[in-house]
Amino acid sequence: MQKHECRQHIRAQLDSVVDFWLKYSHDTVHGGFFTCIGKDGNIYDELKYVWLQGRQVWMYCRLYRTVDRFRKPEILKAAKAGGAFLRKFARVSSSSGQWKCAFCLTRDGKAVKVQRSIFSECFYVMAMDELSRVTEDQDMQVRAEPTKQDSVSVVIGFQTNKHLEAEQMMEQLIHWVRVDGSGLGRPQLPGDVPTNSMAVPMMLLCLVQQLSEDRRGVEQKYAELGSWCVQQILQHVQRDGAAILENVSADGSELPGCLGRLQNPGHALEAGWFLLQYAAERGDEQIQTTAIQKFVELPYESGWDKAHGGLFYFLDVDGHCPTQLEWSMKLWWPHSEALIALLMAYSQSRKAELLQSFFQVYEYTFSHFPDPAGGEWFGYLTQEGKVALDFKGGPFKGFFHVPRCLYMCERILDDLLASKE
Amino acid sequence: MQKHECRQHIRAQLDSVVDFWLKYSHDTVHGGFFTCIGKDGNIYDELKYVWLQGRQVWMYCRLYRTVDRFRKPEILKAAKAGGAFLRKFARVSSSSGQWKCAFCLTRDGKAVKVQRSIFSECFYVMAMDELSRVTEDQDMQVRAEPTKQDSVSVVIGFQTNKHLEAEQMMEQLIHWVRVDGSGLGRPQLPGDVPTNSMAVPMMLLCLVQQLSEDRRGVEQKYAELGSWCVQQILQHVQRDGAAILENVSADGSELPGCLGRLQNPGHALEAGWFLLQYAAERGDEQIQTTAIQKFVELPYESGWDKAHGGLFYFLDVDGHCPTQLEWSMKLWWPHSEALIALLMAYSQSRKAELLQSFFQVYEYTFSHFPDPAGGEWFGYLTQEGKVALDFKGGPFKGFFHVPRCLYMCERILDDLLASKE
Structure with a gap:
């Protein structure tokens, strides 16, 4: 396959996926997005999962802000409503007086569940920052000047009537x-x-990458945090050097049992392209090499x-059977x-093997996940590649991994084709 | 197949399964049981899951107390150590000053995780009550006399040095x-x-059935609770009358969305035989009929x-795809x-169709789950019946559903064969 043909296909896929969510996911009554969307666009549950609300706001704004053909009023309007x-x-x-984001809300916004983890808040931050870049609303943005000398200090006891x-939210995280x-x-x-x-x-x-983009002061503010994150990722x-493990001890050694032996190849690959972006921003060849060898080639x-x-x-690094019932399934997001990860690694290194691997994954992905009849992608296949869950959106599958992948790949291919290599 | 042949097979299976756990699961250093046991008996994780610790104590004691051939010192010793x-x-x-049971402990007993549900405590109660029947230790037993007039009152603020x-624990539940x-x-x-x-x-x-068995005073104490439980189950x-739903509102109406439409056939069938036991103890034909028609035939x-x-x-009652990734898998416990459920329903009703259904499940079960090479049963198959997870014990599969099934079926078959029908 040629890169040109590949880019055309990816562009068309992205257009089609955006159309799917514009058509089916908007709640014009309460705002926000339906994400439990069946095979043919039917809403099979009205719950609103906060991870997915935040991700959709982010993705709409990112497309609106950076891709000319998506600079459409309906996308901006939906992002603002979200x-x-x-x-x-x-x-x-x-109970501690701090703010948590719910994991899940009713259609009209009543909290149903709160997780004891940081991820709802993370996607909230992503959404607000990207939205502020589109609307130029300073209230939503991060400030360049730290509020205190100590960048990890936190504002505790927010007033309930003040927008956070x-x-x-980042400081609290x-x-x-x-x-x-x-x-x-x-x-x-x-x-x-x-x-x-790892997560x-x-x-x-x-x-850090989101908040720092094109903002010099913020970049400095979070420089130490970014470096700390990279070191924490490298501990995995x-x-x-023969394996990436999903969970390690706080001092970077292997943990006992299933938890310690767990591998999540899709997660390692995602970390890989985060590291590649970080390395590229700084021209850090050592991190680039580690990212390619350990976080792209190895988990692939x-x-x-x-x-x-x-x-x-x-997977279990020692070849035991994982205890997760879905371990052998093929999911859209990895x-x-x-x-x-493979395309970015190729574009940074120009190693031909990485492009071959990209096309191997591309072939599998586009022959298994997209649904030409109903639109969008199926998310969950059996080990053998049969569709196991036939919905297009669910509690964990929204408007995020598919369009982000298509968007990123289109941009990298644009650059590769423009460089005429 | 003949009932006699079936009983012989089930007896042999039960002997073999008991041998497997006696051989591989005992932690002779710290007490308690390993439950993460691989295909060939290897311990692949040392964590101790409290549900499974309680269930194994219960099952060992039940076998020791009620089946002559299992009245062995090694079984009693292991149960006491557990x-x-x-x-x-x-x-x-x-934090509320009440007692919770951990969900998971390290090998040497340090709490790793506490769930925000009641089930660890339930299996703790089952274990302690059955153990007290074997050891005749009054401290572990339930008392026949209520501590207060109100049977739902609870003893709050237990002294930490006193055995609970x-x-x-039942009162707290x-x-x-x-x-x-x-x-x-x-x-x-x-x-x-x-x-x-439903759970x-x-x-x-x-x-209630466990604590009340052969104890008239306790039976009276918990009679109202038992009746309440039955009414709560019947709300499903x-x-x-066309479906059993896993979750309903507190007043017994259908809930919206995936949660409301969820069906768990194995759970409904388990509830079915609990109801059949309840009906048999009271000679309640109405509950018996409902149990057979709605909780056995319908979910089957x-x-x-x-x-x-x-x-x-x-399953989703309206035929949508469930959002649980494992929805189509075939698990050992259902x-x-x-x-x-089918054998008990047959033994109470003598409807020939129920015996036919029993033999259909029997055929599927024994041709798919047991592992003649390594012993015990596999727990998790794909929809097509291939082994998807090859361990014999894990965080949710211990010495419980398989031996309880074999034990119950052997007893029912004994009765059926003795009655020479």
Whole structure:
């Protein structure tokens, strides 16, 4: 396959996926987005998952802001309505007096569930920051000047009537991760040792990159945090460089049991392209090399199912059977992340093997996940590649991984084709 | 197949399964049981899941107490060691000053995780009560005399140095379910409406039956609770009697969305045989008829996979795709529960169709789940019946559903064969 043909296909896919969500996901009564969307566009549940609300606001704004053909009033209007819904309903005060974001809301915004983790808040920050870039609303933005000398200090005890936007929520996230996580509501238990889970530094690095983009002052403010996130991610390189493990101890050593042996190839690949972006911004060749070898090539090789094709969801580094029931399923998002990671790694290194691997994942992905009849992609296949869950959106699948992948790949291919290599 | 041949096979299976756990699961250093046991008996994780610790103590004691060939010193010794481990380590004090049981402990008993539900405590009660029947230790037993007039009152503020045994934990469970669940630690949220989840009244009914067995005073004490549990279970008969739904509102009406439409055929069948036992104890023909028609025949018919055989894990009553990734997998425990439910329903009603259905499930179960090479049963198959997870024990699969099924079926077959019908 040629890069040109590939770009055309990806552009057409992105247009089609955007159309799907514009058509089916908007709640014109309460604002926000339906994300439980069946095979043919039917809404099979009205619950609003905050991760997905935040991600859709972010993705709409990013497309509106950076891609000419998506600079459409209906996209901006939907993003603003989604942002307003989040600002009005997502935040709930926790028992510690800090603000948590709900995990899930009713259609009209009543909190149903709060998770004891940081991710709802992360997607809230992503949404508010990107929305502020489109609307140029300073209230939503992060401020370049730190409020205190100590960049990890946190504003505690927010007034309930004051909008808590990207920066304040970001400071609270940093506080939970680096200073004191008790506000998340998990009981402290003697056997629950502090763990460095890949998702946490990955997500914070993503936020640092989001908040810092084209803002010199903010970049400086979060420089130390970005560097810390990278070091935390690099701690997941284990077994003398032979494996990426999803969970390690706080001091970067291997944890016992299933938790310690768990591998999540899609997550490692996603971390890979976050690291590649970080390396490119700084011209850091050492991080670039590590990212390509350890976070792109390694999880791609160990995660690929030689028998049936596709990337496994979970693996055990010692070859035991994972305890997650869905371990052998093929999910849309690891494939989305693999496409970005492999293409970005190729564009930075020009190693031909990486482009070959990209086309292998591309072939599997586009012959299995998209649904030409009903639009969008299926999300969940069996190990053998049969559709196992036939909805297009659900509690964890929204307008995010698919369009982000298509958007990123289109941009990288634009650059590659423009450079005429 | 003949009932006689079937009984011989089930007896041999039970002997073999007991041998497997006696051989591989005992932690002779710290007490308690390893439950993460691989295909060939290897321990792949040392965490101790409290549900499974309690269930194994219960099952060992039940076999020791009621089946002559299992009245062996090694079984009693292991049960006592498991009980001692639970008494020493399972209970953690919660922020409300009440006692919670941990969900998961390290090998040496340090709490790793506490769930915001009642089930660890339920299996603790089951274990302690059955153990007290074997050891005749009054401290562990429930007392026949209520501590207060009001049977749902609870002893709050236990002294930390005093053993909290079956009765006290039972009173706390009742308090959480019927009076005030705030001690479970879930934040109160406006969109989180009170729900009657099948598991809760089912589990409490199971405990009422456990605690009341052969104890007249206790039976009276919990009579009202048992009746309440039955009414709560019957609320799950929905759609004019055409479906059992897993979650209903507190007043017994259908809930919106995926939660409201969820069906769990294995759970409905398990509730079915709990109701059949309840009906038999009281000679209540109305409950017996409802149990057979609505909780045995109905979930068996709607839950059976006509294409590949076996019972689905989850279904949506309106035919939408469930959002649980594992919805179409075939798990060992719904099949275990179906075997008990169908055979018990047949033994009470002598309807030939129920015996035919029993043999259909029997055929599927014994041709798919047992592993003649490594012993015990596989727990998790794909929709098509291929082994998807090859371990014999895991975080949710211990020494419980398989031996309880074999034990119950052997006893029912003994009775059927003795009655020479």
